[in-house]
Amino acid sequence: MEQYLASATTSIGKAVNLFQNTDFYSKALELYSRSSRNELLLMGGATFFTFYNLVDYIKSRREKLNLPPRVGYAFPLLGHLPYIFYDSNRFLDWCSEKYGDIYDLNLGGSITTIAAGRSAEEALKAPADELSLEEGILKDVLFMHYVIDPTTFEIGFEANPPVAKEVISPQKILTLTDRIIRGLNRGLDILTEDQDTYLTKNPNLFLQRWVAYMSVGSLVGQEVETNPIVIKSFADFTSDVTNNVGIFLSTPKSLHKFIIPFLQQVEWHRQVMRDHVLPVVRQRREKMRQAEAAGVPHGLDSNFLQGLVEYKKPDGSSYTDEEVAQSVLLIAFASVHTTSMNLSFSLYWLLARPDLREELEKEMQEVLGDGPITNEGLAQMKFLDQFIREVLRQGVDKMANAKAVMKDVYTFANGYQVPKGRRVQSTNRQLNFNGLNANRSTVEEMDPRMSGNKTSTAPGRDFVTFGLGKHLCPGRFFAVHEIKMSLITLLRRFDVATASGKLPTPNRYLGGMIAQTSDDPLVFTKKK
Ligand code: HEM
Numbered sequence: 001m002e003q004y005l006a007s008a009t010t011s012i013g014k015a016v017n018l019f020q021n022t023d024f025y026s027k028a029l030e031l032y033s034r035s036s037r038n039e040l041l042l043m044g045g046a047t048f049f050t051f052y053n054l055v056d057y058i059k060s061r062r063e064k065l066n067l068p069p070r071v072g073y074a075f076p077l078l079g080h081l082p083y084i085f086y087d088s089n090r091f092l093d094w095c096s097e098k099y100g101d102i103y104d105l106n107l108g109g110s111i112t113t114i115a116a117g118r119s120a121e122e123a124l125k126a127p128a129d130e131l132s133l134e135e136g137i138l139k140d141v142l143f144m145h146y147v148i149d150p151t152t153f154e155i156g157f158e159a160n161p162p163v164a165k166e167v168i169s170p171q172k173i174l175t176l177t178d179r180i181i182r183g184l185n186r187g188l189d190i191l192t193e194d195q196d197t198y199l200t201k202n203p204n205l206f207l208q209r210w211v212a213y214m215s216v217g218s219l220v221g222q223e224v225e226t227n228p229i230v231i232k233s234f235a236d237f238t239s240d241v242t243n244n245v246g247i248f249l250s251t252p253k254s255l256h257k258f259i260i261p262f263l264q265q266v267e268w269h270r271q272v273m274r275d276h277v278l279p280v281v282r283q284r285r286e287k288m289r290q291a292e293a294a295g296v297p298h299g300l301d302s303n304f305l306q307g308l309v310e311y312k313k314p315d316g317s318s319y320t321d322e323e324v325a326q327s328v329l330l331i332a333f334a335s336v337h338t339t340s341m342n343l344s345f346s347l348y349w350l351l352a353r354p355d356l357r358e359e360l361e362k363e364m365q366e367v368l369g370d371g372p373i374t375n376e377g378l379a380q381m382k383f384l385d386q387f388i389r390e391v392l393r394q395g396v397d398k399m400a401n402a403k404a405v406m407k408d409v410y411t412f413a414n415g416y417q418v419p420k421g422r423r424v425q426s427t428n429r430q431l432n433f434n435g436l437n438a439n440r441s442t443v444e445e446m447d448p449r450m451s452g453n454k455t456s457t458a459p460g461r462d463f464v465t466f467g468l469g470k471h472l473c474p475g476r477f478f479a480v481h482e483i484k485m486s487l488i489t490l491l492r493r494f495d496v497a498t499a500s501g502k503l504p505t506p507n508r509y510l511g512g513m514i515a516q517t518s519d520d521p522l523v524f525t526k527k528k
Pocket residue numbers: 124133157160161164168219331334335336338339342401464465466467468470471472473474475476478479480
């Protein structure tokens with residue numbers, strides 16, 4: 001044993017020496033000094049995984065499965081993370097070229113299967129009882145089960161998808177246009193404090209809140225569309241959950257229960273739902289009872305909350321008033337961050353590429369002139385749609401949609417097998433850019449015209465931002481509709497610029513893989 005430890009220590013020592021003599025070492029030091037708190041926590045978390053996953057690693061090597069090839073050249077403890085931090089585009093493109101559509105990476109000791117090409121499509125399309133996003137991201141990474149009870153999760157996965165398909169279908173969203181526009185104008189007035197020049201130091205928070213202003217009326221209902229507390233809860237729920245992720249990842253799971261009471265804002269969100277949404281659910285159900293007794297239609301507006309009020313479980317029963325009210329938090333989770341992030345990407349792309357902004361403004365003038373935003377006008381704005389599709393394609397993670405294997409073994413069509421509990425991630429940016437991360441990876445190369453006649457809500461092999469197959473995002477029509485109207489409204493009402501006066505970098509990558517928006521402060525100056 002001692003001999004083994006001595007030789008292990010010597011090998012680690014050699015590897016460390018080797019590492020210190022490489023170009024990576026100076027890059028790593030530079031990265032460390034530039035990294036944000038979240039990035040460092042992410043790295044810390046990954047290092048902890050080394051120890052957690054040791055048992056799983058040894059077990060999976062012993063199993064007689066047709067495992068995907070393991071990529072070589074891993075560093076001690078950090079595995080392949082240094083390559084991903086340093087140049088994820090080149091590294092992932094090289095992995096695909098050398099190992100094909102499926103391979104295993106060591107991410108700080110945690111073995112993760114990376115699915116590219118056809119295998120990625122397969123992973124994206126897999127049913128949740130085989131590859132589960134709920135287990136792979138929501139529980140494993142975001143620790144959502146600390147804040148969301150099992151029934152609310154059930155509503156999120158069983159009821160929300162069919163309700164969304166019904167209430168925010170491509171046809172139904174056209175009836176929501178005026179309500180969304182009212183909400184976004186109201187939100188803009190409130191958030192810019194009606195000032196002629198407004199500086200936002202935290203643009204992403206600004207955009208999250210703005211998206212909540214425009215969404216609450218259409219998704220929850222007109223009863224709460226101007227309620228500032230519901231809007232704040234709807235806007236902030238996701239960031240209140242995700243802000244704690246780095247801390248959880250860097251702390252052993254056995255200690256989580258001690259830190260939860262100090263970290264979660266979530267009880268406040270639950271109380272808001274009880275105080276402000278529960279009475280709405282009760283009033284609507286009462287109205288429905290009265291209408292049914294009188295044999296007349298209830299006449300209530302169709303929206304997400306109403307869809308859940310009316311939703312019947314497979315056994316014919318309904319969710320309780322309280323369960324329906326709490327599930328609004330999961331609607332906020334699915335809709336606010338995703339939409340505001342892509343709105344943010346869009347805005348920073350327009351700032352980074354004045355030529356694209358000019359082209360969009362030209363189209364706005366030609367189609368809408370000084371008239372109102374209409375569904376007919378939006379349908380004619382081809383460049384806007386091409387631009388948003390391209391922004392959505394650019395804005396995905398390089399290793400994305402982490403799904404946990406739920407069966408004893410998940411077998412891919414090419415015969416490779418992945419054991420239960422292992423996480424499978426798909427190379428979404430590569431997929432979106434025809435198999436190569438390197439494609440259109442600079443700001444200058446971003447090119448909306450490459451979308452041709454493909455639309456921003458139609459998924460495809462080269463457009464997996466909304467997922468693929470059974471779990472394809474049913475909220476995509478609503479999200480794109482909101483982003484389009486927000487951009488037009490913002491450009492019409494304000495001159496938008498970075499406070500620094502510099503061109504921003506629209507896409508950044510946390511840890512080299514997770515897409516992040518710019519956070520350069522913005523100045524909004526009212527147009528006369
Ligand atoms: C740009 C904005 C959005 C993006 C990029 C996005 C992305 C996604 C993705 C990738 C999935 C598939 C997850 C999987 O593979 O299991 C998904 C599912 C889902 N999204 Fe979105 N989403 C957006 C906006 C919205 C909005 C606005 C809503 C609702 C108002 C929504 C509701 C849902 C629901 C309910 C599901 C689950 C579908 C299912 O499991 O069958 N999303 N979304």
